[in-house]
Amino acid sequence: MDIKEIQNLIKFVAKSGASEVKLEMDDIKITIKTGGEERDTTTFVQQIPMSAPVAQTVAPAASAPTTAAPASATSEDNSKFITIKSPIIGTFYRKPSPDKPVFVEVGKSIKEGDVLCVIEAMKLFNEIESEVSGKIVKILVDDSSPVEYDQPLFLVDPS
Structure with a gap:
């Protein structure tokens, strides 16, 4: 080339x-x-x-096998979780406004329709609601970070 x-x-x-x-x-x-x-x-x-x-x-x-083993163990652990992904491109916020508490924390139980975060796109704040019920296992994005379409935001344990 x-x-x-x-x-x-x-x-x-x-x-x-x-x-x-x-x-x-x-x-x-x-x-x-x-x-x-x-x-x-x-x-x-x-x-x-x-x-x-x-x-x-x-x-x-x-x-190579030593680096591949932890990655496969992680993917097996994450396979039982549901990944909630960003439906739009924008800026991820965990709070509705700077002086309000966060929508969800790790360990919090959620149900379908609960607001998980807000994504700001073109000066519009879009509430992202849960499509599943379960418990938040991990928040994959930092507050005020840019997110892409289909980027994983949360891991939820449905059990």
Whole structure:
């Protein structure tokens, strides 16, 4: 892949609106990250030598199962939870206003229709209601943080 193809790929990703794209080929790895409103584009290109000694390729392979095991354990633990995702792009707020208490805390029981948070989009504050009943296990987004469409916001234990 030459520099011209990489530049065309960067332009394509920036126009597509994707926030991150990773491309791995035989001898090259490319990660392109684009910012939200600012449209900052960061590109990482890593050239992998084709004639790497066997000792170098064996060491990462041996460490791969140890990094994969915690990730698979986490996904198994999270599989019993329901993920509540953002229905819109905007700014996530845990409170209806700065002087009011938060809508929900970790450990709080919720029922269908309860307001979980507010997402501000274009000066409109949209209340996000729960579609499930259960208990809040984890809040995945910090207060006043930007969120994307379909981004996980809460983990709920339905039992």
